[in-house]
Structures are given as C-alpha cells and as structure tokens.
Amino acid sequence: MILDQIVQASTIRAEALTPGHMSRFADSRSMAHIGRERFSLLKAITGAVDRNSIIAEMKPASPSKGHLRAITDPVAVSQDLIGGGCCALSVITEPAFFHGSITTIPAIRDETKVPILRKDFIVDKKQIEETRNAGADAVLLITAVLGDQLGEFVDAARKAGLEPLVEVHDRQEVRTALDTGADLIGINNRNLKNLKTDLSTTIRLAPMIKRADRTVIAESGVTWPCDIRTLRSYANGYLIGSSIMAAENPRRRLEGFVYA
Numbered sequence: 718m719i720l721d722q723i724v725q726a727s728t729i730r731a732e733a734l735t736p737g738h739m740s741r742f743a744d745s746r747s748m749a750h751i752g753r754e755r756f757s758l759l760k761a762i763t764g765a766v767d768r769n770s771i772i773a774e775m776k777p778a779s780p781s782k783g784h785l786r787a788i789t790d791p792v793a794v795s796q797d798l799i800g801g802g803c804c805a806l807s808v809i810t811e812p813a814f815f816h817g818s819i820t821t822i823p824a825i826r827d828e829t830k831v832p833i834l835r836k837d838f839i840v841d842k843k844q845i846e847e848t849r850n851a852g853a854d855a856v857l858l859i860t861a862v863l864g865d866q867l868g869e870f871v872d873a874a875r876k877a878g879l880e881p882l883v884e885v886h887d888r889q890e891v892r893t894a895l896d897t898g899a900d901l902i903g904i905n906n907r908n909l910k911n912l913k914t915d916l917s918t919t920i921r922l923a924p925m926i927k928r929a930d931r932t933v934i935a936e937s938g939v940t941w942p943c944d945i946r947t948l949r950s951y952a953n954g955y956l957i958g959s960s961i962m963a964a965e966n967p968r969r970r971l972e973g974f975v976y977a
C-alpha cells in the first residue's frame with residue numbers, strides 16, 4: 718500500500734534529523750527563530766468575503782498523477798498564485814513521492830504575505846520543529862498516519878506556534894480529529910489506500926464537523942470551478958494542487974476557482 722511506503726520513507730528521514738538540521742533555516746538576523754511575520758490560516762479561510770477561500774498547493778509531482786510542474790523558481794510560482802487570489806499557500810515538501818523540498822519554504826517565506834502550510838507526512842515531533850524553523854505558519858497532520866498520537870501532535874504543533882490542519886477521510890477519523898480540539902479539519906477526498914478521489918466524501922463528512930463548530934477544508938480532486946459550486950454549502954475552503962499545477966496558466970486556473 719502506497720501510504721505505508723510513504724510513511725516508511727518519512728520515518729527514516731525523520732530519524733536522521735539532527736538539531737543542526739532542524740535549525741538550518743533559522744534566520745541569521747535573529748539566531749534561533751525566523752523574523753517573518755505570522756499569518757493565521759484559520760483567519761485567512763474564514764475572513765474572505767468576496768471570493769472563495771482557496772489554498773493553492775505547490776506540488777511538482779504526485780504518486781497518482783506523476784509529473785505536474787517543475788518548480789524551478791519557487792518565488793515566481795508563489796507570487797503568481799498570490800496574484801491569482803489564493804488565501805494561503807500549501808507547500809508539499811515530501812521528496813521521494815511528490816518531488817517536494819523543505820527548502821521551498823525558506824525560499825519563499827520573506828515574500829509571502831499569506832499563510833504557508835507545510836504539507837508532508839509528519840510522523841516525528843522533530844519535523845514539527847523543522848517546520849517552524851523553515852518559516853511555515855501551519856502544518857498538516859494526517860489522522861490515518863498518526864492514529865492515537867494525533868492529540869499529542871496537535872498540542873506539539875500549537876506549542877511550536879503552528880496551526881494544525883488535521884486531515885480525515887472517514888467518520889471514525891472525524892471523531893478522533895474532533896476529540897483533539899483541532900479548529901481546522903481537512904477532508905481528503907482522496908483515499909490514500911487506492912488513490913481514488915470522490916468529492917462526495919466532503920458531502921458525507923462535513924456536517925459532522927460543522928455541527929462541532931469547526932472549519933472544513935475540502936482537499937483533493939477539485940478540478941473545475943463547478944466542483945466549488947458543488948461543495949460550496951459543505952466546505953469553508955478548498956485545497957487545490959494538481960489542477961492548478963498542471964494548467965498551462967496556473968494563475969488563470971486559480972482565478973477560476975477563486976471567483977467561481
């Protein structure tokens with residue numbers, strides 16, 4: 718199963734993280750911590766009034782789609798997406814299966830005046846510290862990966878000054894996620910076991926989350942503006958990667974979602 722392989726590779730990388738590695742992105746101007754202003758993902762999602770809240774994802778490749786877009790100039794890509802009206806950026810940092818890199822975050826952070834979400838398979842608390850030092854504002858925590866450790870990781874993220882976005886895919890995972898007190902819950906429409914997407918996952922799970930007064934992000938499989946219209950009464954925001962990255966003009970594709 719692909720998820721097991723990705724988690725295994727992430728675990729090996731995380732075990733190799735040393736304190737020197739974790740602080741290698743620290744801002745030289747302020748020694749231990751980066752000087753970048755902080756941006757709230759929750760506020761960015763719930764604060765948009767005249768547009769849809771889109772988290773645009775910088776993703777070079779994926780196990781399901783293969784090559785999407787070479788990101789040779791991350792600053793240019795991120796500025797293009799911000800110009801297109803996204804409320805936040807998601808940066809995939811997983812190297813082996815998604816061709817991402819943690820270095821993309823420090824490369825763009827000083828120019829980026831929207832929240833930055835680090836998207837990876839977090840399995841070790843050392844990665845939380847690494848995420849903060851890289852300059853991210855929020856971190857993805859996957860319920861299917863962390864299981865009963867989820868609560869601990871939510872607390873660790875908050876302690877590090879990061880907003881956790883907790884990812885779920887079924888009812889049991891929603892219950893686990895709600896128990897941690899997480900404010901932001903991402904419903905992954907993609908089944909990580911067979912990589913198939915089904916937008917009705919959001920329609921099925923969102924009411925449980927809204928009833929608990931939490932914010933819902935619809936993740937994966939949003940391909941066209943009509944998908945936003947389908948999910949509008951269920952989700953507060955949308956996380957979109959492949960459709961934007963594979964478009965000939967990513968900014969224009971993003972604008973279609975923002976103003977759908």
Ligand SMILES: O=P(O)(O)OC[C@@H](O)[C@@H](O)c1c[nH]c2ccccc12
Nearest residue numbers: 905936937938939956957958959960
């Ligand atoms: O490219 P899409 O179908 O728009 O999906 C984006 C995002 O939801 C997807 O990349 C994703 C959701 N959860 C993840 C966990 C790890 C890596 C990637 C992901």
